[in-house]
Amino acid sequence: MRAINWSKASWQSKAASQQATYPDQDALHEILGKLSRLPPLVTSWEIEELKGKLDLAARGECFVLQGGDCAESFDDCESSVITAKLKILLQMSLVLVHGTKKQVVRVGRIAGQYAKPRSSETETRDGVTLPTYRGDLVNHPGFTSEERIPNPELLLRGYERAALTLNFIRSLADGGFADLHHPENWGLGFVKHSELADEYERIVESIRDSVEFMEAVSGTRASTNRVNFYTSHEGLHLPYEEAQTREVPNRDGWYNLSTHLPWIGKRTAELEGAHVEFFRGVRNPLGIKVGPEVTAEWLLELLGRLDPEHEPGRIMLIHRMGAGNLGKTLPSLIDAVRNSGRRVLWECDPMHGNTETTVNGIKTRRFDNILRELEQAFEIHQSCDSVLGGVHFELTGEDVTECMGGARDLSEVDLERDYRTRVDPRLNYEQALEMAMSIARHMAKMRS
Ligand code: PEP
Ligand code: CO
Numbered sequence: 001m002r003a004i005n006w007s008k009a010s011w012q013s014k015a016a017s018q019q020a021t022y023p024d025q026d027a028l029h030e031i032l033g034k035l036s037r038l039p040p041l042v043t044s045w046e047i048e049e050l051k052g053k054l055d056l057a058a059r060g061e062c063f064v065l066q067g068g069d070c071a072e073s074f075d076d077c078e079s080s081v082i083t084a085k086l087k088i089l090l091q092m093s094l095v096l097v098h099g100t101k102k103q104v105v106r107v108g109r110i111a112g113q114y115a116k117p118r119s120s121e122t123e124t125r126d127g128v129t130l131p132t133y134r135g136d137l138v139n140h141p142g143f144t145s146e147e148r149i150p151n152p153e154l155l156l157r158g159y160e161r162a163a164l165t166l167n168f169i170r171s172l173a174d175g176g177f178a179d180l181h182h183p184e185n186w187g188l189g190f191v192k193h194s195e196l197a198d199e200y201e202r203i204v205e206s207i208r209d210s211v212e213f214m215e216a217v218s219g220t221r222a223s224t225n226r227v228n229f230y231t232s233h234e235g236l237h238l239p240y241e242e243a244q245t246r247e248v249p250n251r252d253g254w255y256n257l258s259t260h261l262p263w264i265g266k267r268t269a270e271l272e273g274a275h276v277e278f279f280r281g282v283r284n285p286l287g288i289k290v291g292p293e294v295t296a297e298w299l300l301e302l303l304g305r306l307d308p309e310h311e312p313g314r315i316m317l318i319h320r321m322g323a324g325n326l327g328k329t330l331p332s333l334i335d336a337v338r339n340s341g342r343r344v345l346w347e348c349d350p351m352h353g354n355t356e357t358t359v360n361g362i363k364t365r366r367f368d369n370i371l372r373e374l375e376q377a378f379e380i381h382q383s384c385d386s387v388l389g390g391v392h393f394e395l396t397g398e399d400v401t402e403c404m405g406g407a408r409d410l411s412e413v414d415l416e417r418d419y420r421t422r423v424d425p426r427l428n429y430e431q432a433l434e435m436a437m438s439i440a441r442h443m444a445k446m447r448s
Helices: 025-037 043-057 080-101 154-172 190-194 197-218 238-243 276-278 296-306 325-341 367-383 431-448
Strands: 062-068 102-111 123-124 128-129 229-234 245-247 254-256 261-264 286-288 313-319 343-347 356-357 363-365 387-392
Touching: 025 154, 025 238, 025 276, 043 062, 043 313, 043 343, 043 387, 062 080, 062 343, 080 154, 080 197, 080 431, 102 154, 154 229, 154 238, 154 254, 197 431, 229 367, 238 245, 238 276, 261 276, 261 313, 276 296, 286 296, 296 325, 313 325, 343 367, 363 367, 367 387, 387 431
Parallel strands: 062 102, 062 387, 102 229, 229 261, 261 286, 286 313, 313 343, 343 387
Antiparallel strands: 123 128, 245 254, 356 363
């Protein structure tokens, strides 16, 4: 399955939005040359394995949990931050396994989520205008002209940090850290003081009982010591993505080996644009963000370009409509996709349509709006005889104060206490766990 009239560089003849302008093109090309020779971060067999699982999720036979930072920062490439993120994703997945009675596929926004689309090309402070910060892969957040110049060396630094992160995650996942026999490994210090601790402990106990029961009946030890964990990031920086897109032995076509699951963001999904051109030719599964402005005609045209063969597991449509918009827009999209004879994986991102700014200028999101969008999404898919096969969160394993609400009812004043994100506000550890518990309860209710 090869795309017609495509090469990994064919995107270069199209308009590419949200790209950095590098002043030194020779330096950029030298770095891209290095990147294209360095070993891949993931393999085609992992990518194909994930594609198979995404197809199962599209059929409702398993469930996808995708989550992580809005923008990873190079400074956060340290063991405590990575383990905290892995722990919260594992804990959430345990809660979801319990609530959904399905296998959960874990996908991190991790090990490469370093480039960001921005709503403005420039930023002005006190009368000074500089190029906008586009993520650690491109430039620095500090407000000086030197820090804002796109620096191609950062592409290598990003590749290296992605590799270090992934190496650590793979070791943890393989080495028993994620063993269902020992969920105590995943505890985060402050869980003990959380109002959610009792409910979480009950879930852990019940899963431990089921594992022991299975082992007693079968007389074998359940192979629960290894969990699969996949990576994803927005496929935004096309020169970086191209440099790691390769042919592999014994498989047809081209794979983007910088991540298992790239997605096309809302701001770069132009039908005639460079991102759609690039991704139509790579064999990875592909996420597509779907905002409230999307029409059925446009979506079908896009799917025709990105997945002409209706390949199982290829497309994940990530709707991010906002709690007030879902009922108006989603049902007609679900119907149109189904009537076109396609089966896609529908995933709900309840974060990006629910962003607001406080009077003090702080970007935040309300726990209740996020949950409301999710609950509406489950109900709309059910009433349209469709499947919501996954959820997508911006979250962190740390105790930050970026989103309002949740069990501790964080208020506008609390936001000032530990607001760290450079781009979008994330659910903190407790809010994320509470969200998983709410989804699990809601799904159990819908089943009964
Ligand atoms: C994101 O996922 O961080 C993002 C920018 O999303 P969207 O493209 O949906 O706005
Ligand atoms: Co974001």
